[in-house]
Amino acid sequence: xxxxxxxxxxxxxxxxxxxxxxxxxxxxxxxxxxxxxxxxxxxxxxxxxxxxxxxxxxxxxxxxxxxxxxxxxxxxxxxxxxxxxxxxxxxxxxxxxxxxxxxxxxxxxxxxxxxxxxxxxxxxxxxxxxxxxxxxxxxxxxxxxxxxxxxxxxxxxxxxxxxxxxxxxxxxxxxxxxxxxxxxxxxxxxxxxxxxxxxxxxxxxxxxxxxxxxxxxxxxxxxxxxxxxxxxxxxxxxxxxxxxxxxxxxxxxxxxxxxxxxxxxxxxxxxxxxxxxxxxxxxxxxxxxxxxxxxxxxxxxxxxxxxxxxxxxxxxxxxxxxxxxxxxxxxxxxxxxxxxxxxxxxxxxxxxxxxxxxxxxxxxxxxxxxxxxxxxxxxxxx
Amino acid sequence: xxxxxxxxxxxxxxxxxxxxxxxxxxxxxxxxxxxxxxxxxxxxxxxxxxxxxxxxxxxxxxxxxxxxxxxxxxxxxxxxxxxxxxxxxxxxxxxxxxxxxxxxxxxxxxxxxxxxxxxxxxxxxxxxxxxxxxxxxxxxxxxxxxxxxxxxxxxxxxxxxxxxxxxxxxxxxxxxxxxxxxxxxxxxxxxxxxxxxxxxxxxxxxxxxxxxxxxxxxxxxxxxxxxxxxxxxxxxxxxxxxxxxxxxxxxxxxxxxxxxxxxxxxxxxxxxxxxxxxxxxxxxxxxxxxxxxxxxxxxxxxxxxxxxxxxxxxxxxxxxxxxxxxxxxxxxxxxxxxxxxxxxxxxxxxxxxxxxxxxxxxxxxxxxxxxxxxxxxxxxxx
Numbered sequence: 017x018x019x020x021x022x023x024x025x026x027x028x029x030x031x032x033x034x035x036x037x038x039x040x041x042x043x044x045x046x047x048x049x050x051x052x053x054x055x056x057x058x059x060x061x062x063x064x065x066x067x068x069x070x071x072x073x074x075x076x077x078x079x080x081x082x083x084x085x086x087x088x089x090x091x092x093x094x095x096x097x098x099x100x101x102x103x104x105x106x107x108x109x110x111x112x113x114x115x116x117x118x119x120x121x122x123x124x125x126x127x128x129x130x131x132x133x134x135x136x137x138x139x140x141x142x143x144x145x146x147x148x149x150x151x152x153x154x155x156x157x158x159x160x161x162x163x164x165x166x167x168x169x170x171x172x173x174x175x176x177x178x179x180x181x182x183x184x185x186x187x188x189x190x191x192x193x194x195x196x197x198x199x200x201x202x203x204x205x206x207x208x209x210x211x212x213x214x215x216x217x218x219x220x221x222x223x224x225x226x227x228x229x230x231x232x233x234x235x236x237x238x239x240x241x242x243x244x245x246x247x248x249x250x251x252x253x254x255x256x257x258x259x260x261x262x263x264x265x266x267x268x269x270x271x272x273x274x275x276x277x278x279x280x281x282x283x284x285x286x287x288x289x290x291x292x293x294x295x296x297x298x299x300x301x302x303x304x305x306x307x308x309x310x311x312x313x314x315x316x317x318x319x320x321x322x323x324x325x326x327x328x329x330x331x332x333x334x335x336x337x338x339x340x341x342x343x344x345x346x347x348x349x350x351x352x353x354x355x356x357x358x359x360x361x362x363x364x365x366x367x368x369x370x371x372x373x374x375x376x377x378x379x380x381x382x383x384x385x386x387x388x389x390x391x392x393x394x395x396x397x398x
Numbered sequence: 399x400x401x402x403x404x405x406x407x408x409x410x411x412x413x414x415x416x417x418x419x420x421x422x423x424x425x426x427x428x429x430x431x432x433x434x435x436x437x438x439x440x441x442x443x444x445x446x447x448x449x450x451x452x453x454x455x456x457x458x459x460x461x462x463x464x465x466x467x468x469x470x471x472x473x474x475x476x477x478x479x480x481x482x483x484x485x486x487x488x489x490x491x492x493x494x495x496x497x498x499x500x501x502x503x504x505x506x507x508x509x510x511x512x513x514x515x516x517x518x519x520x521x522x523x524x525x526x527x528x529x530x531x532x533x534x535x536x537x538x539x540x541x542x543x544x545x546x547x548x549x550x551x552x553x554x555x556x557x558x559x560x561x562x563x564x565x566x567x568x569x570x571x572x573x574x575x576x577x578x579x580x581x582x583x584x585x586x587x588x589x590x591x592x593x594x595x596x597x598x599x600x601x602x603x604x605x606x607x608x609x610x611x612x613x614x615x616x617x618x619x620x621x622x623x624x625x626x627x628x629x630x631x632x633x634x635x636x637x638x639x640x641x642x643x644x645x646x647x648x649x650x651x652x653x654x655x656x657x658x659x660x661x662x663x664x665x666x667x668x669x670x671x672x673x674x675x676x677x678x679x680x681x682x683x684x685x686x687x688x689x690x691x692x693x694x695x696x697x698x699x700x701x702x703x704x705x706x707x708x709x710x711x712x713x714x715x716x717x718x719x720x721x722x723x724x725x726x727x728x729x730x731x732x733x734x735x736x737x738x739x740x741x742x743x744x745x746x747x748x749x750x751x752x753x754x755x756x757x758x759x760x761x762x763x764x765x766x767x768x769x770x771x772x773x774x775x776x777x778x779x780x
Contacts, residue, residue, distance in 0.1 A: 258675055261643050262644050289636050
């Protein structure tokens with residue numbers, strides 16, 4: 017059972033301490049749908065990513081979408097830079113387990129073809145596709161099909177007059193991004209199209225945060241949030257967790273993308289762990305682990321990694337504490353469904369801080385597996 | 399030249415776009431000193447970590463402190479759980495290139511011995527060390543030596559009456575943490591001791607953030623910020639970047655610790671990258687890298703990792719963009735001191751968006767090294 021279903025259907029099966037669930041309220045927004053996935057107006061914050069294959073290669077792209085789906089991705093975007101990619105879309109959409117968003121720049125014919133292929137969403141900036149005729153053709157078709165449009169402003173590709181004003185110091189980068197977004201929004205609104213979500217990405221965390229904060233007060237469209245060109249896996253994870261984390265705490269995220277120079281499924285893993293860390297996903301296991309200090313006698317770091325690996329196939333809200341010493345371990349593991357503690361050749365397992373089992377230190381992972389199975393079986397009975 | 403020196407001494411050598419530097423103002427606080435390192439009242443946000451060796455093992459601990467120092471750590475904490483560790487302190491302090499903080503629980507004699515060993519700081523909760531006599535002995539000695547005390551409240555080890563109130567739902571975890579801190583603060587203030595910093599750590603990001611936000615309005619002591627027992631390297635990085643990132647954006651961090659179940663130098667790397675991502679450290683290279691998409695034809699992820707590796711020895715504020723395609727690359731790399739772009743067997747290097755060099759794709763890293771050397775040489779001349 018997926019967490020959302022579980023949360024919705026049977027709140028009494030959520031075992032986490034309610035004190036832990038304290039996210040501030042979300043910004044009220046309109047709601048748009050990407051296929052079956054609702055975005056905004058209180059819908060669960062969805063995780064999205066983008067394929068890194070050539071879109072024209074249907075098999076490779078579909079395979080990557082399946083990998084993303086398995087990792088917990090909920091919406092997938094594909095770049096549509098040319099006719100060959102656009103031709104591939106229909107088959108990709110047909111085979112994709114996820115709603116597909118076509119990412120298009122400049123060429124309105126690619127957008128029309130994407131719509132004709134049955135995509136669930138478009139990412140296109142209407143101010144960049146030419147004459148009013150062309151914009152109207154795309155927007156009418158999207159409206160008829162009920163396909164939302166994401167306006168995706170990127171600090172690196174602002175309209176020239178705006179970027180020049182930033183360079184002259186007449187405005188901040190964040191204000192320029194917001195102005196750019198409002199320009200695109202006005203074009204769509206003039207055509208009575210409001211099935212919109214907006215992103216305002218910079219590679220700079222502060223500019224990204226400021227831009228979303230500014231726009232939050234100036235429109236009620238849901239936000240797709242991310243830090244762009246965030247960098248390598250480590251640096252990108254840090255920048256994304258900080259930038260998206262701040263905006264999650266502000267209640268401004270409706271759907272998120274973590275951008276990493278790396279495999280897209282890694283983006284999804286980071287995004288899901290971030291949502292979970294911010295209490296936005298309670299249906300997945302949480303592993304807390306002590307940072308270890310001069311007191312430890314076991315390798316808590318490796319143990320925690322092993323525990324995380326065991327839990328990868330579990331989609332239940334289970335809280336596991338891996339503690340390196342017997343002194344603080346039990347107390348600090350009090351809120352854990354299962355706590356593991358080791359040292360001096362001995363292992364101890366806890367449930368909610370109560371010792372339930374002792375074993376040799378070398379058997380602690382096996383004991384953990386058994387205790388986990390027992391816990392899951394108990395929950396299934398409930 | 400280290401960045402702080404450079405920033406202070408020669409602001410005109412900072413080459414980053416000033417638009418990027420937009421951190422909100424810091425919360426006004428008192429200032430304390432850990433050895434030469436100022437904390438609070440606008441001092442640069444310092445990075446700290448904790449050794450994971452046995453403190454009684456002077457050689458191993460000193461070696462780890464040196465590794466931490468090389469990674470950019472500015473303050474180091476060591477656990478002092480027993481007499482043997484306390485005896486080792488004097489030699490560790492003598493050999494440490496960093497100010498040493500002794501982390502002590504319950505036993506006031508260990509605190510006195512740590513002070514006698516010349517530690518730069520104590521982490522001890524005065525409410526936990528027993529009778530007023532014992533507290534007074536420690537506080538007087540610390541005051542005479544000018545050694546600050548960190549009150550370190552941990553959600554996992556709150557005083558029993560407070561944790562029971564949380565369990566009964568009479569107060570939130572964050573409020574209980576703040577109440578605990580204020581209790582310890584009152585004990586020190588009653589002894590006219592105000593050389594204090596405070597931490598309020600939970601393994602839960604939201605509770606951590608809420609606690610610091612609450613206490614910010616109720617005292618003017620500087621904050622040591624971190625998320626405790628954050629988890630394995632990936633999960634811990636995500637939780638720390640989100641939690642500390644939010645509090646950096648709030649202007650509430652004076653010194654930070656990233657807690658990871660992993661090597662402590664990794665904590666320092668993550669902390670420094672986070673500060674840099676939040677524009678708090680401008681003296682180190684920044685690598686931005688495109689997340690790659692269906693348009694790319696080169697392995698931008700590996701290229702970005704290689705570039706990061708080359709830059710590890712450079713402590714200059716250099717902005718490098720690694721872009722996967724020739725289409726958006728140049729525009730998006732406009733603000734980079736050096737941009738690299740490749741595809742179709744060809745490589746291009748940019749300076750501030752202007753093409754300065756073309757080469758074969760296979761030679762792009764060699765060309766980057768040369769361009770980097772040239773840039774550093776130019777800056778040295780300035």
